Amino acid sequence: MKLKEFIAQRPCRNAVQHSTYNALGAFVVGQMHSEAGKLLATKICSVPLETHLWLLHDANYVPKEDSALPIFFDGELNYLASKSIEELKAVVKTKLVFPRCRVVQ
Numbered sequence: 001m002k003l004k005e006f007i008a009q010r011p012c013r014n015a016v017q018h019s020t021y022n023a024l025g026a027f028v029v030g031q032m033h034s035e036a037g038k039l040l041a042t043k044i045c046s047v048p049l050e051t052h053l054w055l056l057h058d059a060n061y062v063p064k065e066d067s068a069l070p071i072f073f074d075g076e077l078n079y080l081a082s083k084s085i086e087e088l089k090a091v092v093k094t095k096l097v098f099p100r101c102r103v104v105q
Contacts, residue, residue: 032061043069048085049092070095076103 025047032041040061045052053070054063063071070092072080080088080103091103 032063034058049088051092053092067099068096071100073102079103 027045029043029045029052031039031043034040038058040056040058041063042055042057043052043063043066044055051070052066053072054066055072055074056063057074059073059075063069072095080091083091095101
């Protein structure tokens with residue numbers, strides 16, 4: 001599942017429209033690339049989840065900045081897409097306690 005598809009399934013129902021984020025309630029804050037230009041990670045601000053988080057596109061990448069943020073992996077998106085905002089917030093809390101843990105079925 002692509003990042004935009006995942007975010008599209010998580011609309012922010014009470015978001016105030018602002019030029020820095022979309023009506024879906026999430027926006028990209030930054031991206032990390034390898035020297036070769038490969039996308040390694042995307043830093044996201046999620047209004048519904050009330051947090052910033054990392055989405056790793058390369059599971060071996062370790063964010064150097066904001067390393068205390070919850071880390072999600074590309075492979076988790078399909079499973080997480082069916083979860084409610086409350087369930088996703090619980091996953092965020094777990095990932096804060098257990099950094100780099102993965103959500104599996």
